Amino acid sequence: MEEEKVQTATSHYPLMDRELSWLAFNYRVLQEAKDPRVPLLERVKFMAIFSSNLDEYFKVRVATLKRLIKLNEKTRRKLQEDPSDTFGQVMQEVRRQQEEFGEVFREGILKDLREHGIHLLTEHDLNPEQQEWVRAYYEKTLEPLLLPIILDETETQLFLKDQTVYLGIKMWEPQAGEEGKPERFAMLEIPTKKHGSRFVKLPTVGDKRYVMFIDDVIRLCLPLMFGAYRQFDAHAVKVSRDAELDIEEEVSGNLMAKIRKSLKKRETGYPARLLYDPETPQDLLDMMMAHTGITQDELVDGSKYHNFRDFFQFPDFNLPGLKYEPQPTLVHPLLEQEPSLLAAMQRQDYLVHYPYQSFDYVLRLFNEAAEDPKVTAMSATLYRVADDSAIAKALARAAKNGKLVTVVVELKARFDEEANIFWAGKLQKAGANVIYGVPDLKVHSKLGLITRNEGGKLKSYAYLSTGNYNEDTSTIYADHALFTSDRRITRDVEQVFNFFIDGQPDKEFRHLLVAPLNMREQFVRLVDREIRHAKKGLPARMVLKMNALQDERMIKKLYAASQAGVQIDLLVRGICCLVPGVEGVSENIRVRSIVDRYLEHARVYIFHNNGEEQYYVASADWMTRNLNRRVEVAFPLLQPDLVEQVRTIIGLQLSDDNKARDVANTYIPASPPTDVRSQYATYNYLRSLVPEGVHPYREKKK
Template structure:
């Protein structure tokens, strides 16, 4: 807020943009071991009088606005990609939906911003300290600040399930393989597509891509596969929020290489994570699958926790072919043998499974529900979980982010616990366990319990049926539930509290998984080293 020196009393306002090209903070000279830093907006504030020499500075307020980033797209347009590109350009001019400013902001300045931005009062957030705290992450790269960083979690290479194998297809033929990222390297997924691209017996590759890295080795392999004469079909979801531009560029490169590219389905986002490789073998055609909980993104795979299943189970392969027929053509959704697919069947499946646990509890049979998701907001699912709790079903929920269910309400949700694990890595995997009257069933996949996932997206949840991998999946959930370091539990007043460590062991589930992966690989290496060497004799001996 300014006041003119020449025309006394005349009030005006000026907005100074903080340049994003400059560092957010600068280190200042300091004595001894002390280090001092100043924010860019504070430097600008200190020099405002030089910028507005003809005015007197009356008040200064750093602020930030968030614009509506939803794209308005005509999905029936002849050129869908062009429509997306036009919408991206309009995003920078989207309607302001949030205003962040400092507490105790000058009242005149506050009113000016509200009027200028035409923002509702409930869209105003007053903060106590600096706005946009992401700048703190930059300290990790400053020399002398190493002690502020976590010790890195470096993936084991190869994952235990692929130890001793150079032929990834042989490994999958011999049994289902489960990988846990980033404790185990994502390179096995990259190599799965890379080997398929070069293998002369591979006939086709089909894959869904939602978010990929800026220099994706998976896309490079898909391009190589097309150049090698294989049939390559890729669904690139152009409506993936904030990745639209990146995905458009990849889609064009894939098309140029000869891949068959689909841009998604009208009215739906394709969020499932699946890759299908069709291979000709001595005993016929075999389908190899990778099914995941996370994106085919080699960059985020280093900091997101996700799970992936490799299998050549023929019934899974048949379901995969049916799913690709739906998302790449005009097929009606089939009756899947093992897959649970949204938007036609996933909601009804989960509702049935929760009701079944409720009925089992009423009959005195073993019952229980353990679920790990990123968000839980679906009203119908929440209602059914409350009913299950009232029937005596023990419900354990691991929800990293938004959770609209409230645990611990007398007569409603006494049997429900809600924990959130926020640690060094971003929890991203989705896992669903149902006790099923003493014969537990476990599923993994791409869907959270939100209306958008169950009703407005193509999502995939798949069962873990191999007994060895089922036991491992159960163990993963048990380890998470035992976390006492990064876990917080929701109270009945919706607040969260850390675990009371008195009398309890300090356990970080993320570090436990990391150490287990390392120990498993070392054990396999030791076994290989100590194995008996058998000499090869000639046939004449």
């Protein structure tokens, strides 16, 4: 391990730098784009994911580093490390990854596309017939969407929109008889949103398919736009702006207004970076900098094309063989046969595993409750919902049907604030009681509570999940969701909603772990119990799965457990600041990360407990923000068959020798080889649970 990538918090234990650890995670995404085992058009999507991730990283994390660098020296000395040093290491690693990204695209993706008859053409590759077709397409479709801005001495300051690609244009050699400056400069926004795609499909010839960036269509047609000149040079730039909300996280005053104001500020936040084409002539670059206020410090070398996230829109040309084989959504082996989910939940608990099994069950639950005359109240936490959220619609309908509906809407869910504001307004109009989070905390838990009058007594039903109420992401995020009426769980869920209502921390939780009220303390207690067992010579083990491990206190506790002899397996998809395998510190800790077809999003915490295992499924990572500054929930699995399901799934992930990497991003082999690809093995396992005679797949909606 390179020394500069490890920081030492104290002389007693090592820590991986958080920023570099995140970049290591994004490199795993790039590895998927390089992997020849991944279908070609899926590799193209991983290129888009890598780019999209990096954009958000610059908007949030790099912007934060730059804000810290601007602090006065006295304040900066209070920080654990110099942000300037971290920033330098981050930019060095980003440049290295960007160079490899370009190489993967040029030498891998483009080459393989050509081998499959898909040709991504530039303006220089077109034959005369294609040039004629492209010019006609430009005049009919693109030209009405374009608004060039001339840059000259009198031009006022030009504002570049966040995450938008522009062409900086230099033109020279005026046409004969034309009067004017010998050279001029202009900027032009690439109209990706207005056009509906970054790409233009050209006519197919035989088995050859052709596609172009609209950037190159515009480059070819610059003489049509600026007819007074003969020579042109056009290079792309893109700005990423600071996306931190920078608001007081409290409900005092009108939080909605603060969020709306902050969303407007996001578009005008100071630049975190300006990506530019290194081939840009210096006079054009100087002109763009002069008119945009971008400084040399914000410049980051890019390539000819920016916003590779637009490759999400890359046409598939109806070639299914270049994509993942479809995995039809599975039905739940028990819930599928139940006409009433509430009646089924009276008898036992159920786990649904997304995206393998259908998300429709939670939609059915909320729709059933909204129409059930015996249901008196419904509550839910909304963190990230779909734009056309069926869950929010069901809650609104329940309120209109006279039920007491309480909805906790998190307005600080980064990049989803606008959708959440929209649904908060809709729900209020329907008569729901909308709560905008908790003072100083972000509500990240995913909970639902239904109260029903059964024979004069109120009975509660709860839905607890690791994932959001989001139909869109449920098809790509791997999560677990619990449907239960077990009073041990529902009583604690009621207490969580009471906390949302009154904000008082004096709540008692007997089975749920709730941040920031008791989660950290209970996790420490569970780790300490394993330490005690190890010291007594008893078997001691933990399997901890999360998206990110950053909290220093929990990392230090895991080091202590390793030193006591506790065997620890960590499944960490993203940031992992713990350093495994250090003699005398962490030699009993193994870390693996799985990046594959679906985004591993579930958090699972397993404690051996001398053979009486305890399983917790959670919304929370072991990051300081999750444990201290968010409302999170971890719920126990109390039913043996549900424990067995999660045990099997986690076991498959620990056996994965196809997509599992260590902290150095080296694929982990199995000895002997198991050839387990855990996400596919999980699908097959859940498919095997469907009884004979039951159609295993959910019918697609027409």
